[in-house]
Amino acid sequence: MQQVDLEIGENLERHHTVGFSHSKALVVRRGAPFRISLPMKDRPFDTRTDTLRIKVMLGRLNVTMPVTFSKNSPTSCWGAFMDPEGLDATNPSVFVCAPASASVGRYTFKLLAFAHDKLKFRAMGKFILLCNPWCRADSVYIPFEDQREEYIQNDSCFLFMGTATNVVSRPWSMDQFEPDVLEACLNLLSVSPQHQRNKRMDYLYRNNPVYISRVVSAMINCEDDRGVLKGNWSGDFSGGVHASSWTGSGDILRSWAQSGYRPVKYGQCWVYAAVMCTVMRVLGIPCRVVTNFNSAHDTNGNLVIEEFYSETGKKLKSTKDSIWNFHVWVECWMTRRDLGGDMDGWQALDPTPQERSRGVFCCGPAPVKAVKERRIDLFYDIPFVYAEVNADVHTCVVSQGRVVSRSVDRERVGPLICTKAIGCPRLHNVTGDYKNVKSPFSTLSSNSSSCSSRSTLRRGTSKMAAILTLDKTPVAGGVIRFTLKVVNRQPVAKMMKVHVNAQIKEYNSSPADTFWENHNVVRLGPLDVKVLKHQILPGQYEDVVGDDLVNLAAVLEDTATHERVLAVEEFNVATPELVVQIEDEDNLALKREHSASVTFTNPFSHPVSGVLSVSGAGLLQGHANFRMFPLRPGGSGTQNIAFVPSMTGTKMLQASLTLSNKSNVRGFKMVTVRQL
Template sequence: MALEISKVELHVKENNKEHRTDDVTVKRLMVRRGQNFKITLKTNRQFQPDTDTLIFTAETGPKPSEEKGTRCVFGYPKLTGAKKAWTALVQESGRSSMTLAISSPADASVGSYNLYMREGSHTTPQSITNMVLLFNPWCTEDWVHLPEEAERQEYVMAEEGIIYRGSADRIGPLAWNFGQFEEDMVDICMKLLDMNPKCLRDPAEDFSARCNPIYVGRVVSAMINANGDRGILAGRWQTPYSGGVAPTKWSSSVDILRRWYKSYYSPVKYGQCWVFAGVMCTVLRCLGIPCRVVSNFQSAHDTDKSLTIDEYYTDQGVRPKESHDSVWNFHVWVEGWMKRPDLSGDSTYDGWQVLDPTPQEQSSGVFCCGPCPVKAVLEGHTDLKYDIPFVFAEVNADQVIWMLMRDGSKHRLHTDSSQIGQKISTKAVGAYRREDITASYKYPEVSKKERLVFEEAVRRGNEHKPRPELPLNPPALKLEITDEKESITGQDLELSLLLHSEHLQELSVQINAQAMRYTGVPDSLVYREEKDVLLQPKQDLKISIRIPFSLYGTKMCWTTAV
């Protein structure tokens, strides 16, 4: 008597719980690669492994192909000559049912799969289910495997978090709802992958490449912004925010992703760096790639890979608006956890990778950044993939101050190697507090090791460019500006300027206060004062400064820092 299968039980609730996706749904099968899930077949008689055969087919993408790894035929007993891929093993077998454990390989493409089955004597397969396959940080063979359970709970499972903003001396937490387990998030994230230009050009190749978290991370980085594709967020760094939502009004990725999906993939207005990063963290965690949001204070934007940030001032002490390089009060990106066997035969560059979805500079013609190994940034290995010179400059560039002379020439005043990249921050594991991870990006400032790494970064990344000039001798005059009291919006600013000289000096001191966006773009002058002073040798001179709110308040932008 031929074996007949009357019913297939998917054990969705149990399987999803085992695969830690039951917070998403218990209505459809959603599993992680490299890990068993079970199905039970109701049969007309007991399965006989000597004579009976079950043949399964798993397919993903519009053009499934065994050659590209998007189609796999497997069976029980194991098919002769079948490649190491999906597997089916019997867990229990009875007179009228059998339970099988099915597993995908740990390097299967993530995405939506159709699973078919037929009994060996039949030629027509029957559809079992449409299921979702995700990355698996719990699987040791998966490239995104994260060893510590506490970190998996934080960087994959946590739906709430903190994004840090402000300035190095005033870091402020912003509560953010990632919401990656909202039931519609998986479909939205899969659609995001489907809408990327690489998929639209060659879907067969794109679906095949979705086995690789390096590829997926780079695609997501490009699709979070809407520059050059049908991405999620349009960026805007100045008012007005007409036709959209001001970036500071967002506090959740969920609303943004739903708006994009429901608008048939029109960009949501508007985002800035922390919004881009928050949304990307949601997408990566949803797909199963461990992810955390990282904030860098005094963050450099180096446009020419020189690893220096050039700031220009007039002889009146005012910064003109024209400048390619800039220093942002803060900048926010994400880190994704994955192996990097494309860079090294060992685990040298495995671990946290910078992925930055904010559209700053193009990478291979696309507005994306990363994945960039944090370990490569630490050691100055700027000749590796991807975008390491740009990230290295963000956290460790030298800042060069120039004076623009009236005849058009420029004079280098000072080089500072310690101001860029301060208090690099992320939310601590299992706690609502800030964790400083600066040491994972660079060695202590002004240390010998830090300078050696900088020279290594210059050598590796700028072989055909002139080497940055060495720092000048210590300046003859030292200046320091400090707060006399805490600066509170709506009140006058009370500051002090401290001057110190090794020699007797008679000076005319020009004090200018200039508004500036958090991205480092200078705005108009709000305060100006000039004083003649006599500095005694080796003594400090303090000048008190008061800037009335009536002068600077009109320049405050209530949706970005100034």
């Protein structure tokens, strides 16, 4: 049996799959023809007597089609044709076109040549078929080229974390074009329970991005299957990698595949979402990573989150409901023919294992439009996503087992929902896509340093009030300064106990023990206001905060009536950045050696050391790791790196420094690589 010429260079260019040139197979997209050539060694092809047939196979599914001389091949079914104009009889070309609704997967084909109805020779080949957002007939078609470039082709991204008032952008390498990533993504479909239960039906359903996205959402976590990632929110990452240490999807997907599909340890929400985004982009489904700040996890479906504080301002863990400072999921772009057509567009999907959907830990696709319109009658998981962005928060102060103060905040959950902007490393606000209320952060950018003009919670009785605000955005190594304004709203003097409490907290859980507190008694005259200034010194927080956040709370108690009021502010401490510089960065060329430098200046009040890791899809093979020796407070260290670009286009060189206290410092540089 002969081999055909797959004309890989031409086909990859035509199908926008040049990034997969390292793959051993031809990678093409459905709904568009690809060309193969037939080496007719024994005799030239005679259009008068010779005919061709092609049999295409996906597992045990197959279709056989004649090769015609008509270019008008429909996008609704498989077709193959020859162009009679300029036909080379000794090396004729055949164009094969998969329908725009063909299933994603690894295909094989056989080409049969007949002369006077007698078989003369057979040839065979293989190709990988992906969805096609460039094809109008495809259910993942997205209309603008800059969107396709961002949501399919872009191999770098920024994940947004921190708090809504101090957003932190974290660089992430999507790695969809790195070696072995395509194969791992296709294997993910084959390892899934759906494929193992019924291969034929799985292959048939793979034509539908709704089905594919649910399979992938479940397979990114390992709770029900041989999925990619094992979650860990315990704080103990022994036996695996700290979730904050990952910088890209490639290492995770390769590790999973090379281990025989054992889950990679460990992931948290942004890792789950970023890896899913990579898989969906590989499969040809437009995808982006989305962050919801103050994201509610409503376990009982009542759209109410309850939080409890002690009478001295310590936050207590006494409910399964919670508010994550941020939660990260993905959106995929697709047509929803199963919902009648008016729910097309962005669909929310969440691979982080929180709640089961039809018995499986996955979430979505939930049409973002349906979330906004509260269409809880539609598929999939719309009530859960709706609660994440709309729940009310009831905050209670507890004394001797009894609730002594209760406040309700209807604005705290989901004040900012965002994703990366198209074509630049900035934040794009999509809150209005999910909610009818206008976001107070509509002009907030990823490098904003502004503080909230309102405290997270400052409601209480009408007799007194507490207003807690940060003086400025806290920065690592600096003093945390904040103001507590105490208000007496009555025309009589009051004595008040004032308790202020600071606890370290992870973004998704209740705080740990108190690391700083202050207790005082204040006398206020009638209708009086007092401003109390506080500060937390670097030595008091540097050893505990790291990448975590701070829960700051103040409780006022009227000593006469014992009435209480609570104010809360949760914030992150901005970490320093690595400075990445490229020598002669305007003249970066393919396959030529270039040099970069990474500089870190220690802002902390004590010496630090750590391990520096530098990576870049299309710039470096793997990671370059260096040990950074102790730097005194205020001291700087620089590491030089050589790299040889292997791909053209806009690329990201990123650096991550893991310090001895397990916190991470990051930096990046966007560069453009050109052909020589």
